[in-house]
Amino acid sequence: MMMTIDQLWQELEAEGGSVWRLRLARKQGANPLVLALEPTNHSRVILVRVPAVTLPARREWPECRGLEWLTISLEGMPYWGVRLRDSTCSGVFSALAQDLDARLALANGTEQAAAELFGRLKLWQQFLKAWQDGMGPEARRGLWGELHFLHAHLLSVLDAPIAVKGWKAGAAAHQDFQFLEAATEIKTTSAKQPQSIRITSERQLDDTGVGALFLHVVIVDEREVPPTASAPGQSLTSLVAALRIVFAHDAATLSLFNDLLFHRGWVDEHAP
Incomplete structure (x- = not known):
């Protein structure tokens, strides 16, 4: 070995x-x-x-x-x-x-x-x-929301290379995901019944040059679970691992995904 x-x-x-x-x-x-x-x-x-x-x-x-x-x-x-x-x-x-x-x-x-x-x-x-x-709770929460959107929604309708290329991962872009005909801003919150969503810049909702602009809100229930315990739900670490498995057959897409994770502030050492 x-x-x-x-x-x-x-x-x-x-x-x-x-x-x-x-x-x-x-x-x-x-x-x-x-x-x-x-x-x-x-x-x-x-x-x-x-x-x-x-x-x-x-x-x-x-x-x-x-x-x-x-x-x-x-x-x-x-x-x-x-x-x-x-x-x-x-x-x-x-x-x-x-x-x-x-x-x-x-x-x-x-x-x-x-x-x-x-x-x-x-x-x-x-x-x-x-x-x-390391990554603070808000940064980890935001990354989980973006990766969940990529995994649960985009990969079911787009080829993996296109979906990953559309993820802006903290780059100087107005929205988290941008494509030729649409853009999506992801907001992730742990509030039980959120009455409002914080927009950090009005440009996040600027639809200039965008065919369609979407705001996708993810509400999460955060819980601390011992590493050896099993629990429902999905951790950020397991979500990263699941996406890497999806991209494993395409070296270029996997490499780009890992680079974007870096840009977003994630390294595997941050995993609990």
């Missing part, structure tokens, strides 16, 4: 030692992601083997909370990567490594591999800044 990225790092930490210790995140394929353990303070490190000439100027490297960029030569080979500085972020660092490994597997050559690392770190920058706070 293939070891997870976190298990590989735990294995490196158990070995210890006074030299750099490396593991490949996957055994096959080009542009492998290298997991490493720094000998000085035993920090976890993500490395990609790339020539220095392919790197962007240092001033362009994004600042990521809890991470530090580094370039290093090991056994005569140049590497570029990031070091984990804040051990409380180890879970999300493993998620970052898994995301990067999937991207690097599709990269065509070292230049594209370097571009993938740089691009994904810029994307992850916004999540790492706010990771320690």
Whole structure:
């Protein structure tokens, strides 16, 4: 059975030692992601083997909370990567490594591999800044409402790629879902008998250039359930998992869905 990225790092930490210790995140394929353990303070490190000439100027490297960029030569080979500085972020660092490994597997050559690392770190920058706070109750509730609408309504009438592309996921858009002929704004509330719905901007109900504009209200009954207990209903974590299963047969759609989840503020480390 293939070891997870976190298990590989735990294995490196158990070995210890006074030299750099490396593991490949996957055994096959080009542009492998290298997991490493720094000998000085035993920090976890993500490395990609790339020539220095392919790197962007240092001033362009994004600042990521809890991470530090580094370039290093090991056994005569140049590497570029990031070091984990804040051990409380180890879970999300493993998620970052898994995301990067999937991207690097599709990269065509070292230049594209370097571009993938740089691009994904810029994307992850916004999540790492706010990771320690996680998603608040209102943000989680809103995300659940949007994903429920996607799962329960859109996928029954639209092809998966079209439905996912229509989800704006926190982008600078007036409505949560936008298509050529219609747009829908989702409002999710836990109020038992809501008498009104809060509209954060009048543009959310601006139908200019939209064939049809809909307001979809989702009323949820929120309850805390122990992880080992079974209960009716659907958690945000299980809803994300269910949608990933739906998109599993289409790599491009699944990748876009995961990217949109990131933009919406969700990483799997937020799962209870």
